[in-house]
Amino acid sequence: MNALSRRRWATASFHVSAGGLSLLWLLPIVLVLVTSVRSFDDIAAHGLGSLPHSFTLANFGQAWSDGGQQRALINSLLVTVPCVLVTLALAAMAAFALSRYALPLRRTLLLVMLGGNLLPPQILLIPVNKLTELTGLYDSLTALVLVQIGFGVGFYVFVLHGFMRAIPAEIQQAAVIDGASPLQIFWRIILPLARPALAALSALSFTWVFNDLLWAITVLRSDAKMPITAALIGLQGQYVSMWNVIAAGSVIAAAPTVAVFLRFQRHFVAGLNLGAVK
Structure with a gap:
């Protein structure tokens, strides 16, 4: 593997790692945002970590x-x-x-x-x-x-x-x-x-x-x-x-x-x- 290939591999690895860490950091925020627009009955029936089945701003x-x-x-x-x-x-x-x-x-x-x-x-x-x-x-x-x-x-x-x-x-x-x-x-x-x-x-x-x-x-x-x-x-x-x-x-x-x-x-x-x- 030449120097150019190693540099490209290092750059791609960095972006993949940084993207994964960013998604991991954003996951709790997304969970809070999604939970805030779900109804109580939806959470009680399907669980807090499930996909939303309702949408409400109440x-x-x-x-x-x-x-x-x-x-x-x-x-x-x-x-x-x-x-x-x-x-x-x-x-x-x-x-x-x-x-x-x-x-x-x-x-x-x-x-x-x-x-x-x-x-x-x-x-x-x-x-x-x-x-x-x-x-x-x-x-x-x-x-x-x-x-x-x-x-x-x-x-x-x-x-x-x-x-x-x-x-x-x-x-x-x-x-x-x-x-x-x-x-x-x-x-x-x-x-x-x-x-x-x-x-x-x-x-x-x-x-x-x-x-x-x-x-x-x-x-x-x-x-x-x-x-x-x-x-x-x-x-x-x-x-x-x-x-x-x-x-x-x-x-x-x-x-x-x-x-x-x-x-x-x-x-x-x-x-x-x-x-x-x-």
């Missing part, structure tokens, strides 16, 4: 209204959207100051921010719970927003710092000569150049916060304030054997993050690659 309506998915989705958006906006705004300003100006102890500050993200969140559950109780914020969406911002801003500062530091200094020097203030440099020059990184972090932050369960059940208690991930647990308890309704609720919970990722997919990949190289 499961989504049942999960949306009776299962509380509508209220939970609103709660998740009320937490996620402010978290993404505030966290990225704070992180962008901090990264700009730490990367473009010779501030004292800036390396130490970056290491402290990065070190905070290396702590396992499990060891902080009780302190965070007690702190929200002492401040009177326990069982409120405000507490969840503040916790998500506090634990997310350090990582985003670290990523944006590496991106902004690689922006040529000559651009900022030319703006200073033209009389631009630090705020104008940040708003009109640095932020537009950092758009790929900001878009990537927006998609990443939205996914993390929206899908979070740990902090939600730590600082919240009322069912009416639970986000979508915690509501799925309640949905499973409410519809114990109705897998079609539970699957429909899972699809509803996954739809926003999938939509955000598809919208920012190009920026997501480009932003992470640029941040890694720079």
Whole structure:
């Protein structure tokens, strides 16, 4: 076998292996999608893993209204959207100051921010719970927003710092000569150049916060304030054997993050690659 044949064989083997792994990864997703549009009688008669013999969208309506998915989705958006906006705004300003100006102890500050993200969140559950109780914020969406911002801003500062530091200094020097203030440099020059990184972090932050369960059940208690991930647990308890309704609720919970990722997919990949190289 010559070199060309070996190369073709290796390429074909790679594609077959990658295709098989992709199908294996997609199989649970397809199962959930198919189950979400089957009736309960169909699943009870033929089994969960059988081919569908029915098609209905009533499961989504049942999960949306009776299962509380509508209220939970609103709660998740009320937490996620402010978290993404505030966290990225704070992180962008901090990264700009730490990367473009010779501030004292800036390396130490970056290491402290990065070190905070290396702590396992499990060891902080009780302190965070007690702190929200002492401040009177326990069982409120405000507490969840503040916790998500506090634990997310350090990582985003670290990523944006590496991106902004690689922006040529000559651009900022030319703006200073033209009389631009630090705020104008940040708003009109640095932020537009950092758009790929900001878009990537927006998609990443939205996914993390929206899908979070740990902090939600730590600082919240009322069912009416639970986000979508915690509501799925309640949905499973409410519809114990109705897998079609539970699957429909899972699809509803996954739809926003999938939509955000598809919208920012190009920026997501480009932003992470640029941040890694720079």
